[in-house]
Amino acid sequence: MTEKKTVQPLALHPDRLFPSDPVQRDIARRLYQQIKNLPIVSPHGHTDPRWFADNANFDNATALLLLPDHYVFRMLYSQGIKLEELGIRRKDGAVVESDYRKIFHIFAKHYYLFRGTPSRIWLDSVFSEVFGLEDCLCEQTADHYYDSINARLAKPEFKPRALLDRFNIELIATTEGALNDLTHHAKLKGTGYERKVITTFRPDDVVDADRADFAANVAKLGELTGENTQSWPGYLAALRQRRAFFREHGATATDHGHPTAITADLSESDAAALFARCLASNASAADAELFRGQMLTEMAGMSLQDGMTMQIHPGAHRNHNTVIFERFGPDKGADIPSPTEFVSNLKPLLQKYGNEAGLNIILFTLDETTYARELAPLAGHYPALKLGPAWWFHDSPEGMLRFRHQVTETAGFYNTVGFNDDTRAFLSIPARHDVARRIDCRFLAGLVAEHRLTEAEAHELAYELTYGLVKKAYQLK
The missing domain is CATH 3.20.20.140 (Metal-dependent hydrolases)
Structure with a gap:
């Protein structure tokens, strides 16, 4: 049985990016x-x-945060995840993944790939300061993120x-x-x-x-x-x-x-x-x-x-x-x-x-x-x-x-x-x-x-x- 990873809190340090001196x-x-x-x-x-x-109102978390952002899907693609799996439309009209929740799960499972990148800084800021989320994004929190973001996006x-x-x-x-x-x-x-x-x-x-x-x-x-x-x-x-x-x-x-x-x-x-x-x-x-x-x-x-x-x-x-x-x-x-x-x-x-x-x-x-x-x-x-x-x-x-x-x-x-x-x-x-x-x-x-x-x-x-x-x-x- 795979050991379940501990969910880490999402906390933006007030001194982030400032000098260590x-x-x-x-x-x-x-x-x-x-x-x-x-x-x-x-x-x-x-x-x-x-x-x-x-x-x-914006439709949902995946359509807003992932599909337009080539910073996100280029990283995922570099690790072998097909663009079709991420719901990116093909020119020939071939079928691609259309389940936005499933796409968001793929993103959450691989969120660790963005460690050390500016995308991680921007996304964590959005999750914390725009949507008020308190735990880091990972496979265990994917559904909570998806549902919480979608619920907020529906508000005036x-x-x-x-x-x-x-x-x-x-x-x-x-x-x-x-x-x-x-x-x-x-x-x-x-x-x-x-x-x-x-x-x-x-x-x-x-x-x-x-x-x-x-x-x-x-x-x-x-x-x-x-x-x-x-x-x-x-x-x-x-x-x-x-x-x-x-x-x-x-x-x-x-x-x-x-x-x-x-x-x-x-x-x-x-x-x-x-x-x-x-x-x-x-x-x-x-x-x-x-x-x-x-x-x-x-x-x-x-x-x-x-x-x-x-x-x-x-x-x-x-x-x-x-x-x-x-x-x-x-x-x-x-x-x-x-x-x-x-x-x-x-x-x-x-x-x-x-x-x-x-x-x-x-x-x-x-x-x-x-x-x-x-x-x-x-x-x-x-x-x-x-x-x-x-x-x-x-x-x-x-x-x-x-x-x-x-x-x-x-x-x-x-x-x-x-x-x-x-x-x-x-x-x-x-x-x-x-x-x-x-x-x-x-x-x-x-x-x-x-x-x-x-x-x-x-x-x-x-x-x-x-x-x-x-x-x-x-x-x-």
Whole structure:
């Protein structure tokens, strides 16, 4: 007979993530007390705007906490658990597990796999602080967790808008493609929540010529705008029109998820000829890459005109696992960081627009080797550049510390933009921001203890890193 394991209590230590050194820990505590209850500003993420527009109760624990979260199922898959067992839908419509309780049991049985990961920190925070659970998740507590979470999710105070208020989220930005009709954002108008839930313009669907649907998307862009998108001037005019449409729905930023950071500054005739090759499906891989690079420069020029902050998220090798992509589609945990070069690749854009103090370009990277060598020196010089926070695989306590250690001496604090969570997992947003606040206080406490900052300066910086810099960078009133 298998011995039953003892259920451990779920207790979040008040000093979690603070330094072990008592002097630094005391400083970090004081800094954190000042900023821990500041409003959350979430300027970039992937939550579903339908949640906030319809304001319906979430269905159940599995559908909310597990199925949208590739951080969760990529770990389980790495240990031999099939995505079909986790209820992930297949492209071919084949049968997958549909018993949400059974899926939650699989998750609970393997929850130990997340020890030492940021997912464990976020999930434990959600379980404790959002749902009030007092025992750790494991196989023995799976049913209690599932039933307790589902019972709470059915209550009015767990509707999406109520949770926005409970979490003290001042603003959250979703991300939509250029062809999106923004129906859900339009539905929010007049509710008061249109000022809390805004959109972000992500034109990858109409600028990435490697996509099989690129030409069809460009044609649809023309239908939406009434512009002749088969011509280079008409295509650019259509993009300007869509940017204006997004701004009408609250957007203050654009987002660009390109494979590399390459930019280009072609003549108008060369750009038009390149665009024509891409539309005619005569473009080589090099042509498609060059076109994406040209479009980053075009988008920077448009941002200078309309004032939208530009975010560049390069360096992800998307859908590395071809088998998973063919069976389940994108965003299934198989995206992998790639080496990314910035100094040469960004030079065409920066030579044209980098000296414009009125332009806000935020650079992100998955390649940490570029922090000190490339990104910090670039942002420490060009007025148009700022550095986004540690992102995706590096959105973690150690990743945040590495970021601060490697960029601060060259770029300073004020060429960074605070924190953004970049998540689909709505309930984890307070936990993610709390981790960032604790780590920033930890880093600042070290500088104070070493007499490199006064504590008064550290208090000012803690506020800026939590609240001030993000509002300035994303031009949020």
